Amino acid sequence: MSRPSHRSSSRSFRRGAALACVFAGVLATGAATGSWPEAADADVAEPAADARAAGRADGAADGEAGEAGELVSRRGGDRWATAYSAEEYAEVRRHLAGEYVGTGIAVVRTAEGRIEVSEVHEDSPAERAGVRPGDRIRTIDGVRVSGGAVTDVVGRLRGSDRPAAAGPGSTVRIGLERDGRHWTVEVERARLTDRAVTVSRDAPGATRIRVSSFTQGAADQLRAAMAEVPEGDGVLLDLRGNAGGLLTEAAEAASVFLDGGLVATYDVHGRQHALYADQGGDTGTPLVVLVDGGTMSSAEMVTGALQDRGRAVVVGSRTFGKGTVQMPSEQPDGSVAELTVGHYATPLGRTVDEDGIVPDLVVAPGEDAQARARTVLGGLAGGE
Structure with a gap:
């Protein structure tokens, strides 16, 4: 390897x-x-x-x-x-x-600090158990989630904190709240296929495309999502909570909105390399990128490329700041060590590591970033 x-x-x-x-x-x-x-x-x-x-x-x-x-x-x-x-x-x-392996639940932290179900994957164990978007998660296996990190909540839902007992067929008890009613449901975990890209009509004239990760196939899903955007709509590309994934998928995703040109530069053991967008991407649809402190790594690379190239307005809060390259090395006993071998930079040479990316419009904590992004998108569409 x-x-x-x-x-x-x-x-x-x-x-x-x-x-x-x-x-x-x-x-x-x-x-x-x-x-x-x-x-x-x-x-x-x-x-x-x-x-x-x-x-x-x-x-x-x-x-x-x-x-x-x-x-x-x-x-x-x-x-x-x-x-x-x-x-x-x-x-x-x-x-x-x-x-x-999981339940099919995606979660977000609200401005009030609550953990809510943001998506329930189609035909997932959670959907069959009656979990719905908007439900508040109060407990997991009897332990309150108030104040917990989103990554911890997701890990507990998937059983990553107890991997030996969390394979397909294992169960998790989820305490939920909906319209003032509290109840607990037991959900069986299963091996699921993650759909990285989801599309919704955020408001008249605004199509929201959420990319949860840059796993294999994400770029093709994004390209297909763009084909669904109604004529005249602008796009909110929602990368909040996107922790990255495959660099090749991220570069292909940037290509959806660019017509060739530089996406990022990176070094590996001191040797310089460059990533370029494919030609023929959509360069005319008004585009706003939504980011937050959970936007990370290759998601930051996409954000930086679209910002530096003048293709999108970035709205939200400063991104995480992971701009390093890791390389896996298989050891004789079959274990794998991943060690940092270099860093990457945006088309204008900005390094991301530790600094993150500062949005063009910074949204204060507690503000509705999505609403602000819609306002910006309306301005972009009106200015054409």
Whole structure:
């Protein structure tokens, strides 16, 4: 394994939290499937990074990731270095291919701090159990979720904090609230195919396209979504909470809105490389990109490219700030170590790592970013 890319234990909840970050989408970019570099409020993102680092340390200390764990332990100062057992890395690859074990629930944190169901995947265990978008999640397996990070909630729904007991067929008890009614439902987890792109009519003249991750096939889904946009509509490209995925998918996604030209530059062990958009993308539809502190890695790359190239107005809050490239290295015992080998930059040469991307219009905490984005989109459409 040599191409760049972006962990399970009863002893360590912290290591489980790190795995939860991975399976919730907090992935480095690229993968053995073939790419390079690679979501949630700002106050959620850093604890996710902390949990990942803590999990990395616990995994190395426990010896669960074998030789990869030992290698990562010796790699001081690399906050994105990660060790996986062979089984864990196989699960990461399945996730990057758009598969995961879970209930079919997507969640968001509201401005009031509540955890709400934002989407229920069609024909998923959650849909069959009667869970609906807008339901408030109060507890998971009897433990309150108030104040918890979105990544932790997703990880607990998927069982990433207890991976040995969370395969297909395992169950999770979810305490819900709807219209003042409280109840608990038991949902059986299953292996699901993730649809990374969803389309909705946000308001007259505005089509919202949400991209939850850049897993395999996301760019084709985005291209198909653009074909559904009614004539005369502008597009809200919602990358909030998108933690990245495959760099190749992100570059292809940027191509949907660009007619050739530079998407990003990156280095691997000091050697410079560039990613270019395909020609023939849609350059005329008014476009606003929605971001937040959970917009990360290859999602930041797409945002930076569209912002630098003048193709979109970016609205929301500062993005996470992960602009590094990881490369997987398989160890003799089958474990995998991912170590940072370089960084990437936007078309204008801005580095993303730690700094993130500052939106053109910064939305204050508690404000309705989506409403602000619609206002901006209306201005873009009216100015044509």
